Amino acid sequence: MSTGDTGNEVGSWAERALRRRWRAPVMFTVLGLGALVLFGLLAPGGERSTFGISTAGDIVEIDPVGVPSRQAAILLALLCLAVAGYALLLTARAEPVPLWLSVLFGSAFVLSFLTWAVAGETISLTGALQGSLALSVPLIFGALCGMLGERTGVINIAIEGQLLAGAFLSGVVASLLGNLWVGLIAAPVAGLLVAYLLAVFSIRYLVNQIIVGVVLNVLVLGLTNFLYGRLLSPQAQTWNSPGRFPRWKLPVLGDIPVVGPVLFDQTVIVYCMYVAVLVVHVALFHTRWGLRVRAVGEHPEAADTAGIAVNVVRFRNVLIGGAVAGFGGAYFTLGAIGVFSREMTAGAGFIALAAMILGRWKPMGAVFAALLFGFANNLQSVLGIIGSPIPSEFMLMAPYVLTIFAVAGLVGRIRPPAANGQPYIKS
Amino acid sequence: MIAMHRAAVIRLGAVLAASALAVTACGEAPEETDAGSEGDDFVGCMVTDEGGVDDKSFNETSHRGLVNAHDAGTISDVQVAESHSTADFEPNVSSMVSQECGLIVTVGFMLADATADAAESNPDERFAIVDFQYTDEDSGEPVTIDNVKPLVFNTHEAAFLAGYLAAGYSETGTVATWGGAKIPTVTIFMDGYYDGVQHYNEVHDADIEVLGWDKESQDGQFTDDFSNSSLAQQYSENLIQQGADVIMPVAGPIGESAAVAARDAGDVALIWVDTDGYESLPEYSDLILTSVVKGMDTAVEEAVEATADGEYSPDPFVGTLENEGVSIAPYHDFSGEIDDELAEEVAELEQQIIDGELEVQSDAAF
Numbered sequence: 001m002s003t004g005d006t007g008n009e010v011g012s013w014a015e016r017a018l019r020r021r022w023r024a025p026v027m028f029t030v031l032g033l034g035a036l037v038l039f040g041l042l043a044p045g046g047e048r049s050t051f052g053i054s055t056a057g058d059i060v061e062i063d064p065v066g067v068p069s070r071q072a073a074i075l076l077a078l079l080c081l082a083v084a085g086y087a088l089l090l091t092a093r094a095e096p097v098p099l100w101l102s103v104l105f106g107s108a109f110v111l112s113f114l115t116w117a118v119a120g121e122t123i124s125l126t127g128a129l130q131g132s133l134a135l136s137v138p139l140i141f142g143a144l145c146g147m148l149g150e151r152t153g154v155i156n157i158a159i160e161g162q163l164l165a166g167a168f169l170s171g172v173v174a175s176l177l178g179n180l181w182v183g184l185i186a187a188p189v190a191g192l193l194v195a196y197l198l199a200v201f202s203i204r205y206l207v208n209q210i211i212v213g214v215v216l217n218v219l220v221l222g223l224t225n226f227l228y229g230r231l232l233s234p235q236a237q238t239w240n241s242p243g244r245f246p247r248w249k250l251p252v253l254g255d256i257p258v259v260g261p262v263l264f265d266q267t268v269i270v271y272c273m274y275v276a277v278l279v280v281h282v283a284l285f286h287t288r289w290g291l292r293v294r295a296v297g298e299h300p301e302a303a304d305t306a307g308i309a310v311n312v313v314r315f316r317n318v319l320i321g322g323a324v325a326g327f328g329g330a331y332f333t334l335g336a337i338g339v340f341s342r343e344m345t346a347g348a349g350f351i352a353l354a355a356m357i358l359g360r361w362k363p364m365g366a367v368f369a370a371l372l373f374g375f376a377n378n379l380q381s382v383l384g385i386i387g388s389p390i391p392s393e394f395m396l397m398a399p400y401v402l403t404i405f406a407v408a409g410l411v412g413r414i415r416p417p418a419a420n421g422q423p424y425i426k427s
Numbered sequence: 428m429i430a431m432h433r434a435a436v437i438r439l440g441a442v443l444a445a446s447a448l449a450v451t452a453c454g455e456a457p458e459e460t461d462a463g464s465e466g467d468d469f470v471g472c473m474v475t476d477e478g479g480v481d482d483k484s485f486n487e488t489s490h491r492g493l494v495n496a497h498d499a500g501t502i503s504d505v506q507v508a509e510s511h512s513t514a515d516f517e518p519n520v521s522s523m524v525s526q527e528c529g530l531i532v533t534v535g536f537m538l539a540d541a542t543a544d545a546a547e548s549n550p551d552e553r554f555a556i557v558d559f560q561y562t563d564e565d566s567g568e569p570v571t572i573d574n575v576k577p578l579v580f581n582t583h584e585a586a587f588l589a590g591y592l593a594a595g596y597s598e599t600g601t602v603a604t605w606g607g608a609k610i611p612t613v614t615i616f617m618d619g620y621y622d623g624v625q626h627y628n629e630v631h632d633a634d635i636e637v638l639g640w641d642k643e644s645q646d647g648q649f650t651d652d653f654s655n656s657s658l659a660q661q662y663s664e665n666l667i668q669q670g671a672d673v674i675m676p677v678a679g680p681i682g683e684s685a686a687v688a689a690r691d692a693g694d695v696a697l698i699w700v701d702t703d704g705y706e707s708l709p710e711y712s713d714l715i716l717t718s719v720v721k722g723m724d725t726a727v728e729e730a731v732e733a734t735a736d737g738e739y740s741p742d743p744f745v746g747t748l749e750n751e752g753v754s755i756a757p758y759h760d761f762s763g764e765i766d767d768e769l770a771e772e773v774a775e776l777e778q779q780i781i782d783g784e785l786e787v788q789s790d791a792a793f
Contacts, residue, residue, distance in 0.1 A: 052668075123668075123669070124668045124669075127664070127665065127668040128665075130664075131661045131664060131665060134657070134660075134661060134664075135657060135658065135661055138657070225479070225511060228479075228481070229479055229480065229481050229509065233481030233483075234481065241710070244687075332656070332657065336656070336657055336660055336687070337656050337657075337660060337683065337684055337687050338687060339683065341654065341656055341680050341681065341683070342478075342479065342482075342654055342680065343654040344654060344655075344656045344657075346652060346654050346655035346656075346657070346658070347655075348657075377658065377661075378661055378665070381648060381658075381661060381662050381665050382665050382669075384647070384648055385603075385638050385639060385648060385665055385666060385669050386669065387641075391646055392609065392646050392647060392648065392649050393609070393651075396649070396651050
């Protein structure tokens with residue numbers, strides 16, 4: 001596959017690519033019709049859905065918006081269908097469906113679903129979005145970490161361990177020294193240490209990357225549980241009382257309705273996340289460094305021939321990734337709860353891996369995937385509270401079902417970096 | 428070159444794996460708290476469930492029972508095996524069987540099967556299990572295993588009082604609860620709380636709403652584990668956004684997330700469970716309206732004492748308001764904010780429940 005593509009093969013590949021493009025518009029149409037029937041036509045009329053916009057402390061108070069549920073859902077479903085029609089038209093003309101169209105479709109579909117689900121009730125739209133972001137932050141850091149590794153061809157299963165190590169060390173250091181900022185510096189160091197082990201074993205000694213990752217997760221889990229039991233819990237005042245970063249509301253930006261409280265009234269860790277996403281995006285796709293990184297992940301032999309030290313690039317990227325994940329781990333302790341607790345990452349590292357794949361190994365894509373997961377996870381709670389007839393066990397599955405659905409239905413075939421998971425041995 | 432590497436790799440891999448296992452295993456090895464010389468050679472043993480002995484909740488409280496017995500000189504030694512996953516249950520119980528224990532206390536209903544198996548194959552060993560009573564599979568009637576003493580609690584009686592208090596205290600007319608996992612020992616709290624609020628509505632012709640649990644459909648808000656503190660915090664925030672100003676988290680260690688959300692919101696009070704949150708959660712003591720206290724420490728201590736005195740019996744201990752196995756904690760900082768009238772009503776209800784005039788029902792009751 002990697003070498004000797006003939007013109008003929010490339011041609012057939014392009015043909016297949018063209019055929020595949022029908023997937024999204026067709027999916028849009030099916031979903032749009034589904035929304036029209038399920039959320040609109042079959043729903044009982046006469047009820048109103050109310051969405052709260054303002055949160056406590058807003059300068060500009062906006063009254064909650066109430067809409068007649070059935071009519072609004074039908075209108076939004078029709079908008080979905082219009083978008084789907086336009087997408088079909090574009091595809092028929094062999095033009096690509098732009099990203100903004102997909103985003104518009106997604107928003108209209110979700111809003112249509114919400115007006116249906118909230119019929120007769122009130123929810124805070126701003127609050128729901130705030131919660132979605134809060135649940136996504138560690139996933140985004142984790143996905144960036146995974147991406148930095150896999151773009152060079154090293155699979156990092158140890159994201160969970162790196163997040164947990166970051167959460168642990170940041171909490172302990174901030175607690176011992178009584179300074180949150182030192183704790184925040186310690187977090188990437190913890191992630192880096194875990195990443196160093198991963199890099200040494202998988203790159204230097206060629207141990208199977210997946211196995212090393214799994215073992216590292218167990219190691220960090222065991223170590224933190226052990227220390228938690230021996231030090232953090234019995235002497236919580238000394239070892240486990242780091243406190244939390246305050247929320248900083250940015251001037252002007254923070255006062256925009258909905259967007260302000262969601263995006264610009266956050267802790268320093270979340271602001272760092274925005275920067276990290278941008279930096280990784282620019283670095284990977286708009287710098288020479290990024291080109292080299294991607295070359296190493298796609299075709300290490302060629303990169304080597306061009307004079308790139310493959311394993312050095314890999315080693316470095318795994319370390320950088322570890323630092324990013326470790327930093328993200330600080331969100332659990334210093335950003336959210338203010339104490340470390342056992343196994344508090346609760347599988348976020350693995351969901352981050354899924355977000356990275358769903359986002360096609362691209363920072364922006366991973367952000368959307370992580371937000372989607374956070375949104376679904378938060379929504380199942382909000383809808384559960386206002387009284388949903390669906391049992392809570394099934395509601396808890398919603399984020400996972402949605403992820404599978406998104407991967408299978410909307411994203412289509414995903415191509416990882418070609419050399420992903422393969423150690424490079426210079427011959 | 429590669430061959431040499433491979434040998435090195437295998438060795439290194441093995442070292443890494445072994446050290447990982449060694450570290451994990453450290454937590455599980457039986458710990459000797461203190462080789463005290465008092466007592467007459469009676470070792471009190473305990474196997475925790477996944478929460479571990481320091482969970483600020485039921486494992487920790489049960490453990491305190493053993494420690495208290497040790498401090499009082501009733502028993503000579505305390506040994507603990509912590510479980511970190513369900514796979515640890517059986518080996519931990521078996522390791523305790525080989526430890527010459529006077530009484531083995533297993534904590535939590537998740538350990539029920541492991542305890543029953545060990546009890547059957549070691550009929551001379553004595554067990555006590557916290558939070559579980561064996562029942563016949565077909566009839567659902569309680570069954571007794573000759574060497575397992577169940578220590579169970581009708582927490583819904585105390586939670587009923589907490590619900591009534593919450594309803595009376597609430598300014599917004601909305602109170603809430605959420606749980607760690609949908610298991611009987613969690614939902615029993617929520618049932619009592621729910622009924623307490625409904626009782627308040629009946630008595631005062633009020634319309635206080637309970638979010639997060641519906642007794643009729645037996646469903647509500649659950650994080651589905653006892654470790655996901657971010658999700659727990661989000662649940663609490665969502666409940667507050669829907670208007671709740673009293674929250675009762677029934678989730679052991681991650682209940683603290685609700686305290687964080689309540690602190691951020693400003694005017695939200697908490698009802699803690701298992702222990703008196705005013706003491707076990709000092710940083711948030713000013714938020715604790717009251718606590719539904721489950722006297723596991725007393726129950727364990729009494730069971731150990733009785734066994735040490737040669738009076739072991741497999742009859743279940745059921746903690747109720749009447750025998751003070753369950754109770755609601757003092758109002759501490761909130762005593763000034765709760766009307767005397769409301770406090771009196773709660774005290775009256777407590778008496779009514781003790782006297783049997785008022786019956787609190789829960790499917791999860793014992």
